[in-house]
Amino acid sequence: LASGPVVQPAPTVDGFVETFLGELNYGQGVLLSQSTVNDQYLALARTVRRYLMADWLETGARRRQAQQKTVAYLSAEYLLGRQLGNNLLATNLQDVADAAMSRCGIDIASLRAQEVEPGLGNGGLGRLAACFVDSLATMDVPCIGYGIRYEYGIFRQTFEGDRQVEVPDSWLSLGSPWEFPHPERQVLVHFGGRTEEVTDENGRVVCRWVPDWNVVGMPYHYMVPGHRNGVVNTLRLWSAKATQAFDLQIFNSGDYAEAVRAQTFAENISKVLYPEDSTPQGKELRLQQQYFFVACSLHDFIDNTLPHDFDLRRLPERLVVQLNDTHPVIAIPELMRILVDRKGFDWDEAWDITKRCFAYTCHTLLPEALEVWSVELLGRLLPRHLEIIYRINEEFLEEVREAFPGDEMLVRRMSVIAEHPERSVRMAYLATVAGSKVNGVAELHSQLLRDKVLPDFSRMWPDKFTNVTNGITPRRFVLLANRRLSDLVTDTIGDGWVTDLDRLRELEPYADDASFRAAFREVKQGNKERLAALLRVRDGLEIPQDSMLDVMVKRLHEYKRQTLKLLHIVSLYDDVVSGRVAAEDLTPRTVVFGAKAAPGYHLAKEIIFLVNAVADTVNADPRVAGRLSVAFPANYNVTLAEKLIPAADLSEQISLAGKEASGTGNMKFALNGALTIGTDDGANVEIRRLVGDDHFFLFGMTEPEVERLRPGYTPSMYYEEDARLRSTIDLLASGHFTGGDRQAVAPVIDNLLHQDAFMALADFRSYLDAQERVEAAYADPDAWSRSAILNVARSGFFSSDRSMRDYLDRIWHA
Numbered sequence: 001l002a003s004g005p006v007v008q009p010a011p012t013v014d015g016f017v018e019t020f021l022g023e024l025n026y027g028q029g030v031l032l033s034q035s036t037v038n039d040q041y042l043a044l045a046r047t048v049r050r051y052l053m054a055d056w057l058e059t060g061a062r063r064r065q066a067q068q069k070t071v072a073y074l075s076a077e078y079l080l081g082r083q084l085g086n087n088l089l090a091t092n093l094q095d096v097a098d099a100a101m102s103r104c105g106i107d108i109a110s111l112r113a114q115e116v117e118p119g120l121g122n123g124g125l126g127r128l129a130a131c132f133v134d135s136l137a138t139m140d141v142p143c144i145g146y147g148i149r150y151e152y153g154i155f156r157q158t159f160e161g162d163r164q165v166e167v168p169d170s171w172l173s174l175g176s177p178w179e180f181p182h183p184e185r186q187v188l189v190h191f192g193g194r195t196e197e198v199t200d201e202n203g204r205v206v207c208r209w210v211p212d213w214n215v216v217g218m219p220y221h222y223m224v225p226g227h228r229n230g231v232v233n234t235l236r237l238w239s240a241k242a243t244q245a246f247d248l249q250i251f252n253s254g255d256y257a258e259a260v261r262a263q264t265f266a267e268n269i270s271k272v273l274y275p276e277d278s279t280p281q282g283k284e285l286r287l288q289q290q291y292f293f294v295a296c297s298l299h300d301f302i303d304n305t306l307p308h309d310f311d312l313r314r315l316p317e318r319l320v321v322q323l324n325d326t327h328p329v330i331a332i333p334e335l336m337r338i339l340v341d342r343k344g345f346d347w348d349e350a351w352d353i354t355k356r357c358f359a360y361t362c363h364t365l366l367p368e369a370l371e372v373w374s375v376e377l378l379g380r381l382l383p384r385h386l387e388i389i390y391r392i393n394e395e396f397l398e399e400v401r402e403a404f405p406g407d408e409m410l411v412r413r414m415s416v417i418a419e420h421p422e423r424s425v426r427m428a429y430l431a432t433v434a435g436s437k438v439n440g441v442a443e444l445h446s447q448l449l450r451d452k453v454l455p456d457f458s459r460m461w462p463d464k465f466t467n468v469t470n471g472i473t474p475r476r477f478v479l480l481a482n483r484r485l486s487d488l489v490t491d492t493i494g495d496g497w498v499t500d501l502d503r504l505r506e507l508e509p510y511a512d513d514a515s516f517r518a519a520f521r522e523v524k525q526g527n528k529e530r531l532a533a534l535l536r537v538r539d540g541l542e543i544p545q546d547s548m549l550d551v552m553v554k555r556l557h558e559y560k561r562q563t564l565k566l567l568h569i570v571s572l573y574d575d576v577v578s579g580r581v582a583a584e585d586l587t588p589r590t591v592v593f594g595a596k597a598a599p600g601y602h603l604a605k606e607i608i609f610l611v612n613a614v615a616d617t618v619n620a621d622p623r624v625a626g627r628l629s630v631a632f633p634a635n636y637n638v639t640l641a642e643k644l645i646p647a648a649d650l651s652e653q654i655s656l657a658g659k660e661a662s663g664t665g666n667m668k669f670a671l672n673g674a675l676t677i678g679t680d681d682g683a684n685v686e687i688r689r690l691v692g693d694d695h696f697f698l699f700g701m702t703e704p705e706v707e708r709l710r711p712g713y714t715p716s717m718y719y720e721e722d723a724r725l726r727s728t729i730d731l732l733a734s735g736h737f738t739g740g741d742r743q744a745v746a747p748v749i750d751n752l753l754h755q756d757a758f759m760a761l762a763d764f765r766s767y768l769d770a771q772e773r774v775e776a777a778y779a780d781p782d783a784w785s786r787s788a789i790l791n792v793a794r795s796g797f798f799s800s801d802r803s804m805r806d807y808l809d810r811i812w813h814a
């Protein structure tokens, strides 16, 4: 029995009920009659785990057996979303679970709603990591996702007086049934101290790190199930704790706080996710977090995953480490330290191995988002790593001098060490020097990486640079989120699309089928009614269901231009209240916002305030009732996205060209039958190319036009020259939406008129013209749904399975 296969409960209603009651009684220690919704949810989660356990253990055994090349995906963020629904889908147990719960007199929907989503990420980067590990499991690729098990994830957003208020996200407080702690795989991680030169047993002078404090990394394993393929990969998230729980001597001396200081200090490392998604704060704790999970992960793979006698010279055959942006780049000097200091490799050999193990993905174009760490901080926290970085840079600059003799300006420009404003390490440069491949996340982005962000490196190593356009998992964002559409598609072309999204192409002919179009419209209407019901309960918001649902959901950032959407709303409102346009001539439209602002990003928080203020006024004004309304449900997250995106008619992707690296929301909307209004930015370019110009509302400047306009850009000029814009801004500035308080709107208005760094005013006219084309198109529901169906049929490319195939072909060669 001990060595036999793991017994899996019978995938029948009986088997499920029996397992569930077992988990409730023995796991939760309660009778069904006494149990709370949370008891029932935890028991249900553990029941579903049992159905996945055999595959998980079997996959692990197969991986150990096969000794295949493994992808280690290093990401400081994973925006996983709720697990129950996805795991029921992966095991194809939704219907069995529904029946089993109702046999127990339980409405499974209330248990699904009980789950708190693990918000271990900020936005795009974190969600992409979650989609990628889902795809790799569904494609049966050996992959371990490594990250941090933050005790507190992304803050919960509430609104008080129309202003964002952050609430800590204690996602673990009601229990976390999807994680498995593995104390036997704990790792000791060092910090601080100094380095010294010693002569080792072979008489070699080697460098040694003498740290002065350390913490323990405790791994928690999460299941990453493939879609009905018997594969379950692992996500290994690290939690920090003190080596010594508390100091008994100090405790006995009565200084209780001091006795546990080490514990709290250590735990702080994985306490909370940094809520910034563009501007690094350069905080020491952030660097501690990065080194902590990187050190745990590399040690875990080399010491706990590889066979003990594995010859590390062959490491690149067994491991490829994908660096998810600059956040885990400290892994490069850490691997060098392991190979040279601990495993006794000489520098060149170690460097050759290291270079073949790493690859780096850049997710941004904002110069301020590229992390740099001061040598002062690095030298204090990680003295040995700083030494290693210095040597890597020295040898690299030699290479530059050889390739481009006599160009010291170039040498200084390419140096991993920046001299100004303070001596610091440019992590993106280090990743580019050490990485075998550097990729952007959309064609335009990867081109701008070569031309604008890392031009010197692209000139030196043209073949090192490549592109892999982002993707999203169709399991969560179509099959799980949009059951109505999935059933219609599967009834029409079968269910092959779920794991081969290009099959959606087979839908193309049905765009010309009136009955299919009608069925498609019913799907959208059903999703709208579901959303309306949710927002009524969740946020007390009423959204009219017979209006165009115009949705803008993403982090709040000036470059994403939520202000442009706001100007459009106010111009529509202004048209009616000024009498220029009759309300009945307005296409009924409901604009839905979803956006969190980084707590320290004040202008972003002012924009949130103004959107809410405008929403309150517009929604209360009878002159536009039933014609224009604005909804801003709080706390936009994966769970809300799953309800919002399937209900949308119009997807707002209106960033300034050259600023959004890719976007992934844009892909989710297209695949759920929404039409896009957008600029030629990020992956919008590829969406427009695939769905066709007739089925995409393009507007605004292109990236080269933006660059040409930037020098001497004077936003106020557009205000003076465009009467509609002036009227719109004047109405905003008048305090009309803030109870006459002009000061309340000043921060946003002043910024728009005098900075407008992301040129919302320059693109205003073109945007409004595009919105008029939207209204004209929406007036013909049949033509609109034809376009929407073609968007679905032609967006199979945006599957994260395809992205993974590209990484495998172009970067991992696994």
Ligand SMILES: CCc1ccc([C@H](C)CC(=O)N[C@@H]2O[C@H](CO)[C@@H](O)[C@H](O)[C@H]2O)cc1
Pocket: 122, 123, 124, 125, 126, 128, 276, 277, 278, 279, 280, 281, 325, 363, 364, 369, 371, 441, 470, 660, 661, 662, 663, 664, 682
């Ligand atoms: C250090 C602060 C910080 C934290 C996160 C980030 C991320 C890179 C920001 C991010 O999420 N970028 C988004 O990544 C998505 C996935 O590739 C892209 O689709 C988005 O365009 C990009 O903004 C930058 C800086």
